[in-house]
Amino acid sequence: xxxxxxxxxxxxxxxxxxxxxxxxxxxxxxxxxxxxxxxxxxxxxxxxxxxxxxxxxxxxxxxxxxxxxxxxxxxxxxxxxxxxxxxxxxxxxxxxxxxxxxxxxxxxxxxxxxxxxxxxxxxxxxxxxxxxxxxxxxxxxxxxxxxxxxxxxxxxxxxxxxxxxxxxxxxxxxxxxxxxxxxxxxxxxxxxxxxxxxxxxxxxxxxxxxxxxxxxxxxxxxxxxxxxxxxxxxxxxxxxxxxxxxxxxxxxxxxxxxxxxxxxxxxxxxxxxxxxxxxxxxxxxxxxxxx
DNA sequence: AATATTTACAACCGCATGCTG
DNA sequence: TCAGCATGCGGTTGTAAATAT
Numbered sequence: 001x002x003x004x005x006x007x008x009x010x011x012x013x014x015x016x017x018x019x020x021x022x023x024x025x026x027x028x029x030x031x032x033x034x035x036x037x038x039x040x041x042x043x044x045x046x047x048x049x050x051x052x053x054x055x056x057x058x059x060x061x062x063x064x065x066x067x068x069x070x071x072x073x074x075x076x077x078x079x080x081x082x083x084x085x086x087x088x089x090x091x092x093x094x095x096x097x098x099x100x101x102x103x104x105x106x107x108x109x110x111x112x113x114x115x116x117x118x119x120x121x122x123x124x125x126x127x128x129x130x131x132x133x134x135x136x137x138x139x140x141x142x143x144x145x146x147x148x149x150x151x152x153x154x155x156x157x158x159x160x161x162x163x164x165x166x167x168x169x170x171x172x173x174x175x176x177x178x179x180x181x182x183x184x185x186x187x188x189x190x191x192x193x194x195x196x197x198x199x200x201x202x203x204x205x206x207x208x209x210x211x212x213x214x215x216x217x218x219x220x221x222x223x224x225x226x227x228x229x230x231x232x233x234x235x236x237x238x239x240x241x242x243x244x245x246x247x248x249x250x251x252x253x254x255x256x257x258x259x260x261x262x263x264x265x266x267x268x269x270x271x272x273x274x275x276x277x278x279x280x281x282x283x284x285x286x287x288x289x290x291x
Numbered sequence: 292a293a294t295a296t297t298t299a300c301a302a303c304c305g306c307a308t309g310c311t312g
Numbered sequence: 313t314c315a316g317c318a319t320g321c322g323g324t325t326g327t328a329a330a331t332a333t
Contacts, residue, residue, distance in 0.1 A: 016301070016327085038318070054319075055302065090321060105322070106300050296332070303325075310318080 013047045017056055021046055025053055026061055059102045066098025070107055078104055079112055 028044030034057065037050035046053065074096060081092045089101035096104065
């Protein structure tokens with residue numbers, strides 16, 4: 001199938017946008033919307049291609065864009081989502097209201113990637129040193145990993161945490177009212193104090209991931225859950241329309257289901273959510289057919 | 292102060308995909 | 313069913329600003 005060029009390049013302006021151009025574009029979109037990007041430049045009196053206008057609008061001029069530096073919480077969220085979603089910037093952006101995929105991609109390449117590799121380098125020796133101690137301190141926890149997390153004892157802990165924090169987590173963008181709802185961690189002190197076991201391979205974890213997953217194992221083992229264990233695989237093993245083998249979609253569905261499940265079942269605080277979403281998503285990745 | 296290097300970010304490019312006639 | 317078109321998306325580039333030498 002042939003693909004037409006997005007615009008005729010002759011005579012069209014490229015490069016940075018001027019204030020005047022921005023104003024023309026904003027005025028035009030405010031007046032007419034943007035039902036057709038290709039026709040829009042002419043309508044607005046701009047010597048730009050439609051694609052350029054669309055990018056300028058979606059990445060910079062849109063009124064709902066949050067300008068300014070990323071907060072540490074936002075950065076943390078990006079790191080966690082990137083572990084789950086990979087380079088799917090638009091998917092990550094959809095979970096960070098007011099931020100664009102381009103912006104997230106930029107901050108990842110310029111800051112977060114380096115930050116992560118730096119902290120990995122710094123913390124890897126510590127992790128290696130600490131792991132044996134942790135394992136020694138948590139024999140019970142380790143045993144529990146082989147069993148279901150639904151023991152009476154675990155449920156007791158769970159119900160306590162329920163009492164302490166009954167926040168329902170809504171991951172969909174429209175449910176994020178502000179930054180604090182997105183990320184601000186409200187760590188259950190009980191869980192924080194509990195030593196971490198080593199269910200997850202630390203070798204593949206950055207320090208930020210490590211820090212965010214300090215309590216992950218406890219979460220996984222002790223607090224999750226009223227979530228039906230079958231749930232996590234239901235999506236994966238549900239019949240898939242052969243005519244539409246889109247693994248990305250399957251993954252999306254799986255993640256959406258994860259999110260929805262938490263909306264319904266969550267008595268977890270934010271950290272727990274992220275930790276478990278990450279963990280479960282890794283499982284999903286492993287179970288998914290090769291992309 | 293001048294120059295070199297690094298960082299941050301806007302913008303571009305081209306492929307993929309969905310929609311429409 | 314298929315070609316053409318519009319848009320979404322991720323990778324990459326260009327460049328201004330900041331920082332180091």
